[in-house]
Amino acid sequence: MTGYIIKRLFAMIVTLWFIITLTFFLMHSIPGSPFNEERNTSEAVQRNLEKFYHLDEPLYVQYGMYLKSVVTFDFGPSIKKSSQTVNEMLGRGFPVSFELGIVTLIVAVFSGIALGIIAALRHNGIIDYLAMTIAVLGISVPNFVLATLLIQQLAVNLTILPVATWSSPKHMILPTLALATGPMAIIARLTRSSMLEVLTQDYIKTAKAKGLSPVKIVFKHALRNALLPVVTVLGSLAASILTGTFVIEKIFAIPGMGKYFVESINTRDYPVIMGTTVFYSTILIMMLFLVDIAYGVLDPRIKLHKKEGS
Amino acid sequence: MEKVLEVKDLHVTFTTYGGEVKAVRGVSFDLLKGETLAIVGESGCGKSVTSQSIMRLIPSPPGRIAGGAVLFKGQDLTKLKESEMRNVRGADISMIFQDPMTALNPTITIGEQIIEGIMQHEMISRQDARKKTLEMLDLVGIPNPVERLKHYPHQFSGGMRQRIVIAMALVCEPEVLIADEPTTALDVTIQAQILDLFKDIQRKTGVSIMIITHDLGVVAQVADRIAVMYAGKIVEAGERREIFYNPQHPYTKGLLNSVPRLDLDGADLVPIGGSPPDLFSPPAGCPFAARCDFAMEVCDRVYPYKTHLSREHHVDCWLQDERAQKMLAGIK
Numbered sequence: 001m002t003g004y005i006i007k008r009l010f011a012m013i014v015t016l017w018f019i020i021t022l023t024f025f026l027m028h029s030i031p032g033s034p035f036n037e038e039r040n041t042s043e044a045v046q047r048n049l050e051k052f053y054h055l056d057e058p059l060y061v062q063y064g065m066y067l068k069s070v071v072t073f074d075f076g077p078s079i080k081k082s083s084q085t086v087n088e089m090l091g092r093g094f095p096v097s098f099e100l101g102i103v104t105l106i107v108a109v110f111s112g113i114a115l116g117i118i119a120a121l122r123h124n125g126i127i128d129y130l131a132m133t134i135a136v137l138g139i140s141v142p143n144f145v146l147a148t149l150l151i152q153q154l155a156v157n158l159t160i161l162p163v164a165t166w167s168s169p170k171h172m173i174l175p176t177l178a179l180a181t182g183p184m185a186i187i188a189r190l191t192r193s194s195m196l197e198v199l200t201q202d203y204i205k206t207a208k209a210k211g212l213s214p215v216k217i218v219f220k221h222a223l224r225n226a227l228l229p230v231v232t233v234l235g236s237l238a239a240s241i242l243t244g245t246f247v248i249e250k251i252f253a254i255p256g257m258g259k260y261f262v263e264s265i266n267t268r269d270y271p272v273i274m275g276t277t278v279f280y281s282t283i284l285i286m287m288l289f290l291v292d293i294a295y296g297v298l299d300p301r302i303k304l305h306k307k308e309g310s
Numbered sequence: 311m312e313k314v315l316e317v318k319d320l321h322v323t324f325t326t327y328g329g330e331v332k333a334v335r336g337v338s339f340d341l342l343k344g345e346t347l348a349i350v351g352e353s354g355c356g357k358s359v360t361s362q363s364i365m366r367l368i369p370s371p372p373g374r375i376a377g378g379a380v381l382f383k384g385q386d387l388t389k390l391k392e393s394e395m396r397n398v399r400g401a402d403i404s405m406i407f408q409d410p411m412t413a414l415n416p417t418i419t420i421g422e423q424i425i426e427g428i429m430q431h432e433m434i435s436r437q438d439a440r441k442k443t444l445e446m447l448d449l450v451g452i453p454n455p456v457e458r459l460k461h462y463p464h465q466f467s468g469g470m471r472q473r474i475v476i477a478m479a480l481v482c483e484p485e486v487l488i489a490d491e492p493t494t495a496l497d498v499t500i501q502a503q504i505l506d507l508f509k510d511i512q513r514k515t516g517v518s519i520m521i522i523t524h525d526l527g528v529v530a531q532v533a534d535r536i537a538v539m540y541a542g543k544i545v546e547a548g549e550r551r552e553i554f555y556n557p558q559h560p561y562t563k564g565l566l567n568s569v570p571r572l573d574l575d576g577a578d579l580v581p582i583g584g585s586p587p588d589l590f591s592p593p594a595g596c597p598f599a600a601r602c603d604f605a606m607e608v609c610d611r612v613y614p615y616k617t618h619l620s621r622e623h624h625v626d627c628w629l630q631d632e633r634a635q636k637m638l639a640g641i642k
Contacts, residue, residue: 209367209407220418300462301416
C-alpha cells in the first residue's frame with residue numbers, strides 16, 4: 001500500500017509539472033500583456049513595470065523562475081492588485097469557497113443518492129418519473145437562472161432568507177441550493193441507473209432467497225456495488241465545487257476564489273492565472289487519488305497494489 | 311412418507327406488452343421428506359418459474375401467481391404476507407441458483423454472507439453464528455474454513471463458490487432445498503463432486519431436494535423421482551427407473567433420445583423437431599402435438615387426461631388413455 005502511495009505521489013508531481021508547463025506557455029501565447037490597456041502609460045513606465053515582473057526576460061528564463069517559486073509554494077505577487085500576493089488571495093478566497101463547496105457537496109451527495117435509490121426502487125412508477133423530472137430539470141436549468149429565481153422568490157418576495165453576502169448559516173442556504181442542484185441531479189441519475197443494474201444481479205436474488213429484509217438488501221448488498229460510478233464522477237465534481245464557482249459567488253456576493261479564475265485571464269494577471277490553475281489542478285489530482293483509494297475500499301476485487309509474485 | 315411440500319394446480323402468468331404469458335399452467339406435485347425430485351425440461355418450459363414461485367421470488371410485476379396453492383407442511387405459502395414469507399425463505403426453504411460466479415455478492419466476505427443469513431433467522435450471538443458457519447463450510451468441503459471465512463468470492467474457484475452457496479443455503483437447516491440448475495455452470499468433474507455433495511448432505515441432514523435441470527445425466531445421478539415439464543405443464547412423472555426405462559410420453563422419449571451417447575457416433579444424435587408453442591396463446595390440446603410423431607386429431611383439440619400407469623408413474627398423453635387400451639382390447 002505505501003509503495004502504491006509513493007508511486008502515485010510521484011505520478012501526481014509529474015502530472016502537475018505537465019499542467020504547469022502547458023498552462024505557462026499557453027498563457028504567454030495569448031496576445032496582450034498585463035500592461036497594454038487603453039490607459040496610456042508612457043513607454044518608460046511600461047518597460048520599468050515589465051522589468052520589475054521579469055516580463056522582459058526570455059520566456060524560458062521566466063519559466064525557470066516560475067518553477068523555482070512554485071517549488072517553494074510562492075506564487076508571487078499579483079500584477080493587477082499590486083498590494084496582494086497570489087498566496088494571500090487564495091488564502092482568503094479558498095476557505096470561503098471551500099465552506100460553501102463542502103456544504104454543497106454534502107447536500108448534493110446525500111440527496112442525490114437518496115433520490116436515485118428511491119427512483120430505482122420505484123422503477124417506472126410515479127415517484128421514479130417525479131425524481132427523474134427533478135433530475136433532468138436540475139441538469140438542464142443553469143445554476144445562475146436557479147439562483148436568481150431563488151433570490152426572487154425566497155429573498156425578495158417572501159423575505160424569509162437574505163438576498164446575498166456571506167456571514168451566517170442562514171446566508172448559506174440559497175447559494176448552497178443553487179449550487180447543489182446540478183450535481184445532485186447528476187448523482188441521482190447515476191445512482192438510479194447503477195442501482196437498477198445492481199438490483200437485477202443474481203446476488204440480490206440470493207440475498208432475497210436468504211430472507212433478508214428489503215432495507216438490508218438495498219443498503220448492505222446493493223448500494224455499495226452501485227456506488228462505484230458515483231464515486232468516479234465525485235472526484236472531478238468535488239474539485240470544481242470546492243474551488244469556487246464564479247457565477248454563484250458573483251450573484252451572492254460571496255468572497256470566494258471563483259472570481260480569480262475568470263478575472264485573472266481577462267486582465268492577463270499572469271501570476272494569478274498560474275496560481276489558480278496550479279491550485280485547482282492540485283486539488284483535482286488529490287481528489288482523483290482519493291477516488292482510487294475509495295474504489296479499493298468499496299470493491300475488494302480492485303487491488304491498489306500489485307499482488308506478491310504476480 | 312411425509313409430504314413436506316405440496317404444489318397444487320399452480321398457475322403463474324407474466325404480464326407483458328404483448329399480452330399475458332402463461333408460463334406455468336396448472337402444475338401439481340409433492341415433495342416427500344428426504345427425497346430428491348428432479349424437474350426436467352427444455353429452456354422456457356417453466357421449471358425455473360415454478361421453483362421461484364414456490365419461494366415467491368418471481369419479479370412482481372410483471373409476474374403473478376394466478377392460481378393454485380403451495381403448501382409447506384400444510385401452510386399455503388401463496389397466502390402469506392411478504393414479511394411472513396421472509397421468515398420462510400432461507401430458514402424453511404432455501405434456494406441455490408445456477409451461476410455461482412454471480413450468486414455471491416462480490417463486495418462482502420463469504421463469512422459475512424453466510425452469517426447474516428443465520429442472524430436473520432436465529433436468535434443466536436454472532437460468535438455462535440460464526441461457529442455454525444465454520445461447521446457448515448467444513449461440511450461442504452471448504453478446506454481451512456477459519457482462514458477462508460474472511461475471503462471475498464473472487465478469491466474462490468467456481469466449484470468452491472458453489473460449495474459456499476450450498477453452505478449458505480443449508481446453514482439454517484431448511485427442510486427443502488431448491489436447486490435451480492446447480493451444476494450447469496460448472497465443468498463436468500466439479501459437477502460430479504457437487505452432486506456427490508448433495509447426496510452426502512441429504513444423508514446427513516434429511517433435507518428434501520428439488521433439483522431443476524435440463525441435464526438428464528444429473529437427473530440419473532441424484533433423482534429419486536422425476537417430473538418432466540413441457541410448456542408450463544408436467545407431462546409425465548414417476549420414479550427414476552420408470553422414467554428412464556419406461557418413458558411413455560413422446561416428449562420424454564424424445565428427451566431421452568436426444569442425449570448424446572458415448573457408444574454411438576455424434577451423427578446419431580436425435581433432436582426433437584420443431585419448437586415449443588407460444589405461451590401467449592397456448593394450444594387448447596396437447597402442447598406437444600405439433601412436434602409429436604404420434605399425434606391424433608384429439609391431441610390437437612383436447613388436453614389429455616392424466617393417466618396413472620403405476621403408483622407414482624403418471625402421464626398426460628392420449629396414447630396412454632385407458633379408453634385407448636379398451637378400444638384395443640375390443641378389436642382383439
